[in-house]
Amino acid sequence: MALPPPLRQHPPGALARRSLLLGTAAWCVCAAGCSNGAKSSSPAVASSSPRSRTTAVAVSSPGPELPAAMAWRPGPGEIQPAAKLAAVRLVEALGTWPTGQGGERAAAARAAALGIPSVLAAQLAAQAGSLAPSADAAVVRVIDAQYGGILSDTASVLVVCDQPTHSGATVRPGGTTVDVRLSRTSSGWGVTALHPAAPGPAGALDEAAREVFAQSRIELPPASAADIRGGAVHDSVLHAMLQLAGTYRLSVSVVRSGHPLDVFGTNRPSDHPLGRAFDVWRIDGHPVVDPATSRTLISEFMRAAAAAGSYNVGGPVQLAGGATANQFFSDDTHHDHVHIGFTA
Structure with missing residues (x-):
């Protein structure tokens, strides 16, 4: 597959007041305390809207305006809402900062403010990768948090987010996906490691990729769009997206x-890193x-995915x-x- 030019991204929504920084939250969150969130009632485009009802939390920040920070909440139907909330709160804390408070040391301090031990907070800040772009200020707005895997005492939560930034007088769209690893102890779920997306450089779009980007019924978050621009996504994936759309x-x-590189909890390679799944x-x-x-x-929808050529369709319905x-x-x-x- 050929490599693509930069994707035109929709602006990240109406600009709000100059207020960004998320408040702190408890590090290990009990499941009972996470079950009261509600999903958004308006299905906005995924590149600009979090999944669940959110609450703007703010402090003053000088400089160009960025969208207000929105604290994500799990909605109904979650199996382990506390795991997702612990993952999201850390991503929000590491990826959101006002002017003058960027850098790894400040990120570690924001992680520690969640109740994470200082040594671990520093390690997690050092793992932020694409969640810590070079910018004067940034704000994370979570689109979705889904499982990369969930077992009795370990989990992978994939935090999919927009992350507009400003540098100087310029506000730029951005975003990433972070594979957040957690373990569960007697005191609750806690993050143990971060694996941010690293899509690679963009190139020239081939025909299937151009059609995907032109199809308004396919909503792509930043990291997924970058994957397609990078040319490492198999055409079977792109054709299936178009057929389903x-x-x-x-x-x-x-x-x-x-x-995750492997199917969670196994040593079997996942089809995702190979560019053969979505x-x-x-x-x-x-x-x-x-x-x-x-x-x-x-x-x-699952049966339509199979009809589009998928050999392996998973979901909440057997x-x-x-x-x-x-x-x-x-x-x-x-x-x-x-x-x-999809197969090779």
Whole structure:
């Protein structure tokens, strides 16, 4: 696949007052305290809107205006909302800063303010990667948090976010996806490591990629768009997106970068880092994780993904049939998104 020019991105929404910095939150959050969030009632474009109802939290910041910081909340239907909330709060803290408070040391201090031990906070700040672009100020706005894997005492939460920045007098769109690793102890879920997306440089778009970017019914977050611009996404993925967009509006969460290299908890390579899979977190404006979302809609979408050539379709519904015995699957990891994978 040929390499693409920079993607035109929609502006990150109406500019708000000069106020950015998220308040602190408890480091290990109990599940009971995380279950009261509600999903957004307006299905805005994924590149500018968080999934769940959010609350602006602000302090004064001089310089060009950035969108207000929005504290993400898990909605109904989450299996382990505390794990997602712990992951998101750290990403929000590391990736949001007002003018004059950038840099690794300040990021470590923001992580420590969440109650993370100072040594671990410094280690996590050093792992921020694409979550810490060079800029005078930045603000993270989480689009979605989905599982990369969930076991009894370990988890991977993929935090998909916009991250507009300003430097000098210029405000620029941006964003990344962070694979946040967590472990659970008697005191709750805590982050142990970060693996931010690293999509690589852009190149020239081939025809399938141009069609994907031109299709308004395919919503791509920043890291997924960068994956496609980088040319490492298989054409089978792009053609399937286009085929599905003929019937559905699909909000993509993850394509290649920002996903675990192996299927979580195993040593089997995942199709995502190979550019042969994509995940969808919202169908026609309805989050997959929301119990109010029609199981019929999700089931029909999964079958349409199989008809588009996917050999491996996972989601919150266990479907019968399929071209092979294992074409459809369901587990806790996939209760919040639909996985669509392809062979080489």
